[in-house]
Amino acid sequence: MKRWCKLSALSLATALLPWSVSIAADIDGKRLQSADKEPDNWMTYHGTYQSWHYSPLDQINASNVSGLREAWSHVASRSVRGLQSYPLVADGVLYYSGAYNQIWALDGATGEVLWHYKHKLNDDLVAKQTHSPYNRGIALGYGNVYMGTLDGKLAAVDMKTGKMVWETKLVDSEKLTVGFTGAPLLVKDKVVIGAQGGEWPSRGPIFGVDAKTGKQLWRFFTVAGEENNGDARNTWLNDSWKTGGGGGWMAGGYDPEKNTVWWGTANPAPLYDWSGPDFKTKGARPGDNLYTTSVVLLDPDTGKLKGFHQELPHDAWDFDSATGEFVMLERDGKKYTVHPSKSGFVWVYDRDGKVQNVWKLVKNVNFVKDIKPNGELVGRRDMTEGKHTNLCPFIAGGMSWNMGSYNPKTGLLYKVGNEWCMDLEIKKTTPILEPAAQLNIGADFNITHPQGDKAHGHVSGRDPITGKMKWEVKFPEPPLASLLSTGGNLLFVPDARGWLHAYDASTGKELWSHNNGQGHNGGIISYRAKGKQYIAVMTGWGGLAGDDYATFFGGTFAQMPKDSGVLKVFALP
Amino acid sequence: MRLLRTPTLSLALFAAVAAAQSDKPGPMQSGAHAQPAANQPSKSDAASQGAAPGGDFDVPKLFATSCGWCHLSGGRVAGKGPQLMGTTKTDAEIVARIVNGKTGQMPAFGSTFSGEQLQAIVAYIRGLKAS
Numbered sequence: 001m002k003r004w005c006k007l008s009a010l011s012l013a014t015a016l017l018p019w020s021v022s023i024a025a026d027i028d029g030k031r032l033q034s035a036d037k038e039p040d041n042w043m044t045y046h047g048t049y050q051s052w053h054y055s056p057l058d059q060i061n062a063s064n065v066s067g068l069r070e071a072w073s074h075v076a077s078r079s080v081r082g083l084q085s086y087p088l089v090a091d092g093v094l095y096y097s098g099a100y101n102q103i104w105a106l107d108g109a110t111g112e113v114l115w116h117y118k119h120k121l122n123d124d125l126v127a128k129q130t131h132s133p134y135n136r137g138i139a140l141g142y143g144n145v146y147m148g149t150l151d152g153k154l155a156a157v158d159m160k161t162g163k164m165v166w167e168t169k170l171v172d173s174e175k176l177t178v179g180f181t182g183a184p185l186l187v188k189d190k191v192v193i194g195a196q197g198g199e200w201p202s203r204g205p206i207f208g209v210d211a212k213t214g215k216q217l218w219r220f221f222t223v224a225g226e227e228n229n230g231d232a233r234n235t236w237l238n239d240s241w242k243t244g245g246g247g248g249w250m251a252g253g254y255d256p257e258k259n260t261v262w263w264g265t266a267n268p269a270p271l272y273d274w275s276g277p278d279f280k281t282k283g284a285r286p287g288d289n290l291y292t293t294s295v296v297l298l299d300p301d302t303g304k305l306k307g308f309h310q311e312l313p314h315d316a317w318d319f320d321s322a323t324g325e326f327v328m329l330e331r332d333g334k335k336y337t338v339h340p341s342k343s344g345f346v347w348v349y350d351r352d353g354k355v356q357n358v359w360k361l362v363k364n365v366n367f368v369k370d371i372k373p374n375g376e377l378v379g380r381r382d383m384t385e386g387k388h389t390n391l392c393p394f395i396a397g398g399m400s401w402n403m404g405s406y407n408p409k410t411g412l413l414y415k416v417g418n419e420w421c422m423d424l425e426i427k428k429t430t431p432i433l434e435p436a437a438q439l440n441i442g443a444d445f446n447i448t449h450p451q452g453d454k455a456h457g458h459v460s461g462r463d464p465i466t467g468k469m470k471w472e473v474k475f476p477e478p479p480l481a482s483l484l485s486t487g488g489n490l491l492f493v494p495d496a497r498g499w500l501h502a503y504d505a506s507t508g509k510e511l512w513s514h515n516n517g518q519g520h521n522g523g524i525i526s527y528r529a530k531g532k533q534y535i536a537v538m539t540g541w542g543g544l545a546g547d548d549y550a551t552f553f554g555g556t557f558a559q560m561p562k563d564s565g566v567l568k569v570f571a572l573p
Numbered sequence: 574m575r576l577l578r579t580p581t582l583s584l585a586l587f588a589a590v591a592a593a594q595s596d597k598p599g600p601m602q603s604g605a606h607a608q609p610a611a612n613q614p615s616k617s618d619a620a621s622q623g624a625a626p627g628g629d630f631d632v633p634k635l636f637a638t639s640c641g642w643c644h645l646s647g648g649r650v651a652g653k654g655p656q657l658m659g660t661t662k663t664d665a666e667i668v669a670r671i672v673n674g675k676t677g678q679m680p681a682f683g684s685t686f687s688g689e690q691l692q693a694i695v696a697y698i699r700g701l702k703a704s
Contacts, residue, residue, distance in 0.1 A: 428634070
């Protein structure tokens, strides 16, 4: 009854006040193509199709950010492994997802709850999952909030009522154990979403689904493709493609001019191979293992492979390309797509997927000696069965899945880098498929400090094409949350210990900080509601990288809860 | 490095295994639009060491396959999960944790392992030495 009253009051306010929470104009693919013209909103995971994670809003800026204060917050129930998702905002309403496939809709100005959706899950299945129960983001479109679920479905929830409109089962999670945790991407009248995979003996598909009806329209197998769509089975000898891993577990990008979806794919399984340098003919999965650890260019209407680049042929280190935004930008009249990956390298492509440059963002890399500007790997470290020390970076990556930010005013790409390494003992494994699939690692391993250094992280501002660094700030532990830069010449960095920092985007000078009380491991956005600019950031600790911090870094991480999540929202007084 | 069977484990452990597994789900669920695991190898192709009752069960290999994601260095070092070497948990507690998991911390392996295989895992943990 109380909720009804609030909604009624809200509807009345909507009718009377043009700047209040309003009935959203339908979000469709066309509206998303010009999302950069709507600075009040943040309607898709990467902000816009340019994937800049940038807000042009400048009400909060370098000269007044010292006055930034918490405006409101919202506590998310059952936040096991914290809040790892991204808030989205459309027409004054903030939507966000949390653990166990929950979604909330809140008044963007006050935080008043408009509705709460709890997806009905198979609890026994979720209990068996390792990369779970977090959700990393949602999509908006055609009156729906779209979310991939832990049990392998894509669900559409009504933006106004919070009621489920349809759900479509896409992955047999009961057999494969994994489902969806990454955000969907609305492209035209379709929802594109990639499955988890990587460590699991499957084939990690990416799906195209009708945004209105939920009907599955196409499927692209990131492992070996299919006979009529990128058949690459000859890059997996001994039928190893049948259990090859892959997947596309983070939201990709879209280039409307070329009508091309860009999606990063995950690593092959097992993660570590005992083949040594003869990986083309020996080991667990002989061959280059297409299309794992690759960037694939897909036709959003058909799912047909238009092109690809395998960033790490026969990835033997779990440095998949599923991480990393596809930053679409223009420089001197030429259009580029910039893609950071777990390996610690950043690939620069033209819009047809041809490599234009590769540059290194982290110092501690020795899985290869280098990667040439044309993408060629130099001095691969292909390991054999047995013990190996000081492999860098650590399995969690030189960069993790958290997003960077590109600021068109400074021309800089801001990105977190991780400096850490590992020891490992590679062992021959065989995939476990019954009664349900299990991880297939291929090694025992342990996190270590880089030789002659201490593990740490950094955030730097760099030229996105050349990698030339303008400034860098170091952190005692790698931050694991995404970044936000704004038209107010600000860069926001949510760190691992719980501090939210604001830096001068041009110089890296710290201008403001606030302790949110627990680590950050999710998204951050800016939006405007009722004429006021807000910064919204996810808090809550835990996750596949953060879970190692308590034992490796100790300190405050030893006491930090891993079942707590709060959305914090800031504004000027 | 294959682990020998451990017939000396108590009957109480068998009881613990039975109790821990008794509350696990039965048939797998499948949705109306479920896609089958395309072209997956058959059970015999897979030689899945975790689910071959009576076959060789290699616990160190199992750690390098699945458990080592959280229990580092074969269980000798704490990582995402605790150090297993020197654990003060009872055999029954270890079995219950493997079978039932712990929300947000350890997946439930349910009926993946037979009672005999669970015994072997416990024996492996008890035998861990610093490397």
